[in-house]
Amino acid sequence: MVGFLIRRTGQAIFVLFLVTLATLLLVHLFPGGPVRAMLGERATPSQIAYYNKLYGFDQPLYVQYLKWVNQLIHGNLGFSNHLNQSVTSLIAQCLPRTVVLVLLGTIVSLLFGIPLGVYQAVHRNSASDYALTAISFLGYSTPTFFLGIILVDWFSVDVHIFPPFAPQGTTVLSILGDPKALVLPVFTYAFLLYALWSRYMRSSVLDNLVQDYVRTARAKGASERRVIWVHVFRNSLISIVTLLGLSIPGLVGGAILIEVVFNYPGMGLAFYSAALNVDYEVLLGFTVLATVATIIGNLAADIGYAVLDPRVRY
Amino acid sequence: MFRNRRQSRIARTAVAGAAALLALGIAACSSSSSSSSPSSSTSPSASATASASTTPTGTVSPGGTATVALPAGVTLSYIFPFVPAASANEYNTLGFQELMYRPLYYFGGNNNSVAINYPLSTADAPVYTDGGKTVTITMKSWKWSNGESVDASDLVFWLNMMQAEKANYYGYVPGLIPDNLASYSATGPDTVVLHLKSAVSSIWFTYNQLAELTPMPEAWDIASAGGKAGSGGCTTDTAKDKWAKCTAVYNYLSGLAKNANGYVSSPTWGVVDGPWKLSKFSTDGYVTLVPNADYSGAPKPELASVELVPYTDDTTEYTGLKTGSVDVGYIPPADLAPVSGSQVLPTTNPLGSAYNLAPFYTYGIQYYLINFHNPKTGPIFSQLYVRQALQEVMDQKGMIKAIDNGYGYPTSGAIPQEPTSQWIPTIQSENGGQGPYAFSVANATALLTGHGWSEVGGVMTCEKPGTAATECGASIAKGAKMSFTMDYATGITAFQDEVADYKSDAGQAGIQINVVPQSFNTIIGETTPCAVGPKCSWDMLNFGGWGYNGPGFEPTGEPLFATGAGSNSGSYSDSTEDKLIDETHTSSSLSVFAQYATYTDQQLPFIWTPNAYAVQAVSSKLANVTFNPLGDFTPEYWYFTK
Numbered sequence: 001m002v003g004f005l006i007r008r009t010g011q012a013i014f015v016l017f018l019v020t021l022a023t024l025l026l027v028h029l030f031p032g033g034p035v036r037a038m039l040g041e042r043a044t045p046s047q048i049a050y051y052n053k054l055y056g057f058d059q060p061l062y063v064q065y066l067k068w069v070n071q072l073i074h075g076n077l078g079f080s081n082h083l084n085q086s087v088t089s090l091i092a093q094c095l096p097r098t099v100v101l102v103l104l105g106t107i108v109s110l111l112f113g114i115p116l117g118v119y120q121a122v123h124r125n126s127a128s129d130y131a132l133t134a135i136s137f138l139g140y141s142t143p144t145f146f147l148g149i150i151l152v153d154w155f156s157v158d159v160h161i162f163p164p165f166a167p168q169g170t171t172v173l174s175i176l177g178d179p180k181a182l183v184l185p186v187f188t189y190a191f192l193l194y195a196l197w198s199r200y201m202r203s204s205v206l207d208n209l210v211q212d213y214v215r216t217a218r219a220k221g222a223s224e225r226r227v228i229w230v231h232v233f234r235n236s237l238i239s240i241v242t243l244l245g246l247s248i249p250g251l252v253g254g255a256i257l258i259e260v261v262f263n264y265p266g267m268g269l270a271f272y273s274a275a276l277n278v279d280y281e282v283l284l285g286f287t288v289l290a291t292v293a294t295i296i297g298n299l300a301a302d303i304g305y306a307v308l309d310p311r312v313r314y
Numbered sequence: 315m316f317r318n319r320r321q322s323r324i325a326r327t328a329v330a331g332a333a334a335l336l337a338l339g340i341a342a343c344s345s346s347s348s349s350s351s352p353s354s355s356t357s358p359s360a361s362a363t364a365s366a367s368t369t370p371t372g373t374v375s376p377g378g379t380a381t382v383a384l385p386a387g388v389t390l391s392y393i394f395p396f397v398p399a400a401s402a403n404e405y406n407t408l409g410f411q412e413l414m415y416r417p418l419y420y421f422g423g424n425n426n427s428v429a430i431n432y433p434l435s436t437a438d439a440p441v442y443t444d445g446g447k448t449v450t451i452t453m454k455s456w457k458w459s460n461g462e463s464v465d466a467s468d469l470v471f472w473l474n475m476m477q478a479e480k481a482n483y484y485g486y487v488p489g490l491i492p493d494n495l496a497s498y499s500a501t502g503p504d505t506v507v508l509h510l511k512s513a514v515s516s517i518w519f520t521y522n523q524l525a526e527l528t529p530m531p532e533a534w535d536i537a538s539a540g541g542k543a544g545s546g547g548c549t550t551d552t553a554k555d556k557w558a559k560c561t562a563v564y565n566y567l568s569g570l571a572k573n574a575n576g577y578v579s580s581p582t583w584g585v586v587d588g589p590w591k592l593s594k595f596s597t598d599g600y601v602t603l604v605p606n607a608d609y610s611g612a613p614k615p616e617l618a619s620v621e622l623v624p625y626t627d628d629t630t631e632y633t634g635l636k637t638g639s640v641d642v643g644y645i646p647p648a649d650l651a652p653v654s655g656s657q658v659l660p661t662t663n664p665l666g667s668a669y670n671l672a673p674f675y676t677y678g679i680q681y682y683l684i685n686f687h688n689p690k691t692g693p694i695f696s697q698l699y700v701r702q703a704l705q706e707v708m709d710q711k712g713m714i715k716a717i718d719n720g721y722g723y724p725t726s727g728a729i730p731q732e733p734t735s736q737w738i739p740t741i742q743s744e745n746g747g748q749g750p751y752a753f754s755v756a757n758a759t760a761l762l763t764g765h766g767w768s769e770v771g772g773v774m775t776c777e778k779p780g781t782a783a784t785e786c787g788a789s790i791a792k793g794a795k796m797s798f799t800m801d802y803a804t805g806i807t808a809f810q811d812e813v814a815d816y817k818s819d820a821g822q823a824g825i826q827i828n829v830v831p832q833s834f835n836t837i838i839g840e841t842t843p844c845a846v847g848p849k850c851s852w853d854m855l856n857f858g859g860w861g862y863n864g865p866g867f868e869p870t871g872e873p874l875f876a877t878g879a880g881s882n883s884g885s886y887s888d889s890t891e892d893k894l895i896d897e898t899h900t901s902s903s904l905s906v907f908a909q910y911a912t913y914t915d916q917q918l919p920f921i922w923t924p925n926a927y928a929v930q931a932v933s934s935k936l937a938n939v940t941f942n943p944l945g946d947f948t949p950e951y952w953y954f955t956k
Binding site for chain 2: 030031032033036037038039040041042043044045046047050051079081082083084085089090093149152156157160164165168170259260261262263264265269273276278
């Protein structure tokens with residue numbers, strides 16, 4: 001396992017190098033250059049030249065990259081010239097919101113999606129299976145922003161049950177301190193994921209139910225409850241673990257549409273805004289974070305396999 | 315006040331995305347809010363004279379917090395009025411800094427005017443002598459909140475800072491202030507005298523040069539934290555040390571301005587001379603301002619505080635209005651019923667009686683650019699008759715009706731049509747406000763055929779090359795086609811529809827326009843003026859327009875139409891135009907200005923496109939809110955009613 005972790009860390013650094021280099025290159029591909037895009041149409045040639053020098057865009061690309069890496073090594077993710085704050089403080093401001101939304105949404109969706117997926121598989125082709133399948137398809141096919149807007153219209157504008165906007169705090173505690181305001185965004189986020197988990201779980205359980213080990217367990221007299229929840233359930237979780245691992249980047253990537261609908265500026269919106277404003281240090285900082293999260297997510301999934309499946313060894 | 319973050323996309327965004335430019339201060343005409351029944355009702359005053367304000371009704375109820383929606387996606391980010399280009403936008407300047415730090419001269423106000431507003435300014439009217447070569451400015455001796463006087467040395471401090479840090483001031487243009495000053499000095503506690511290198515128009519110099527100055531308190535003249543007021547030495551600095559003291563002060567202040575989390579607690583930024591001071595500032599967009607008890611001007615704020623609230627997009631902002639969580643906001647265009655004729659506001663108020671509505675015009679013009687330096691199509695654009703034809707196939711009124719639902723007005727020339735001002739030449743009122751070249755496909759066709767073009771395969775083709783009156787014109791070869799590519803900015807549906815409409819109408823006159831959607835950044839990248847050559851290949855760029863709301867307020871043409879001007883991206887060049895522009899800098903005669911404006915309107919350096927306006931919503935409990943076309947934000951005039 002230790003060797004595996006060392007190998008994966010090496011790979012991660014290489015991936016990080018490629019991704020950040022690509023991001024830096026992309027910034028330079030803005031028509032007219034990054035400063036022109038940043039300052040807008042009124043920028044004069046002398047202003048463009050001045051800011052190119054000020055931000056170091058007049059230096060060779062490798063120098064720019066090395067300077068940025070040096071800055072990164074010293075724990076400095078950069079400074080947003082558009083927002084006038086450090087990238088670290090921007091992340092500190094946005095990340096708690098996104099983490100709360102994504103984490104709560106994922107937990108809620110798992111709480112419903114996994115047991116109902118198992119239930120559907122066990123009662124396949126029943127009326128309840130069809131009904132739950134219909135709900136899942138609704139979850140899949142309903143655009144997130146549309147669902148959010150509808151919920152806001154019904155529950156906030158029409159009947160005033162829930163606030164229209166997510167909590168506006170910037171710390172986890174202050175966000176959790178306004179649970180009523182979390183209901184609609186979390187539900188919206190969870191609804192799509194519920195569809196995902198339940199469909200995967202249903203499919204995975206169905207696959208396992210026809211395996212030899214299930215037949216053996218039943219032949220040995222194991223109860224149906226034991227067969228499902230002890231034997232089938234654990235094996236069926238393997239595919240879910242993969243998906244869960246891959247969803248970790250969502251913790252830093254954000255859920256931009258939900259952030260927009262519920263006026264909840266998190267990581268997704270911040271990144272989108274940085275791209276629009278050519279806020280290159282924010283772009284680079286967020287890219288690093290998202291890349292690291294992706295790598296950790298994959299690593300977590302790999303470790304999860306080993307835990308769930310004794311045949312897997314690294 | 316608040317327009318789009320991209321300053322060039324002025325009114326376009328006012329309608330589409332950020333339309334609402336904050337509801338912050340916005341101007342008025344007469345009065346007229348649409349009173350409506352609880353569900354929705356008829357506005358009795360939805361007419362062309364509808365005011366951009368909410369009529370004061372009821373008695374003043376002092377105190378209260380007015381919550382104001384920031385435009386979608388906008389957050390305030392820079393407090394220091396000496397703004398670098400990277401932080402320059404009207405949200406930071408007009409909508410934030412000027413509430414706390416009043417400029418030397420304030421333009422607009424809580425009204426519909428775009429003229430200078432002396433009562434809101436920190437100095438009396440400048441006096442021009444010596445044939446326009448000497449300007450005497452007398453400060454009003456207002457007080458900073460720390461007790462200092464807003465005096466002559468505060469203005470010298472700013473001028474010295476400009477000398478030292480030209481590159482770091484967004485409004486600096488080589489050759490203009492401070493380069494055009496031979497010398498300046500404080501000749502008394504409240505008097506500053508500027509000696510200019512050459513005589514100037516008093517109007518131009520006041521509106522487009524003095525407008526850039528903001529007195530700074532002595533408390534800011536420091537080069538380190540805790541420094542004694544004036545210890546930085548910038549106020550008394552000279553060119554002898556290459557303005558080193560001012561540079562040190564600038565470095566300190568700009569560094570301080572980069573610590574947004576420290577704005578409220580900073581003793582430096584706490585010294586204000588405007589009607590408001592900062593109470594809360596969050597980099598995620600939430601900003602609260604409270605009255606400055608020591609404000610010397612009038613009126614004094616009635617509200618206890620003003621709270622700015624950020625929104626992620628138009629829909630969430632509108633939800634804020636529907637749920638009553640904001641007092642001042644904007645209605646997204648998609649939620650407005652069409653208006654027709656002289657109507658300015660919708661007959662039915664979509665928000666019911668809880669809000670009054672008001673139009674918000676932007677003091678700007680809309681256009682698309684044509685590239686005179688394109689080696690292939692530049693010679694075609696150089697022909698005035700071609701530009702006239704391109705303008706005459708622009709159905710501005712039709713677009714406004716069909717696409718903007720009636721919430722717009724034509725751009726008829728270089729001077730904004732709204733609000734009425736002394737600058738608008740009579741030529742712009744021709745043809746029902748369409749200017750000299752009204753929509754007429756027949757006229758456009760006749761212009762082209764009358765100059766040697768014939769339709770071949772549906773596209774006008776030059777059949778008679780040459781320079782005679784009935785020939786195509788210089789450098790246009792036989793067989794040249796009236797076929798152009800228009801790059802337009804994506805993301806705004808109304809804009810896209812206008813481009814499609816234009817393509818269709820132009821096609822009827824045999825002008826083929828191939829429209830290419832591009833990201834805003836791509837378009838901006840193309841707007842750099844280029845020398846004639848194969849790389850200078852764009853034909854038409856369509857992305858918005860220009861706002862005359864700072865740093866200059868007189869709509870003279872030097873930034874747009876003068877040869878070599880920074881935003882003259884299509885490289886239009888005309889010696890008469892240049893001469894007329896120069897004359898507006900040296901003559902204060904309105905007839906001279908009218909000559910410039912009329913000539914520009916006739917020459918069509920750009921092709922004008924429709925202007926759209928936003929519809930603002932103001933809580934019916936909040937009175938005296940106006941929406942000035944410059945984008946001023948003056949909540950000191952607002953009050954809640956009993």
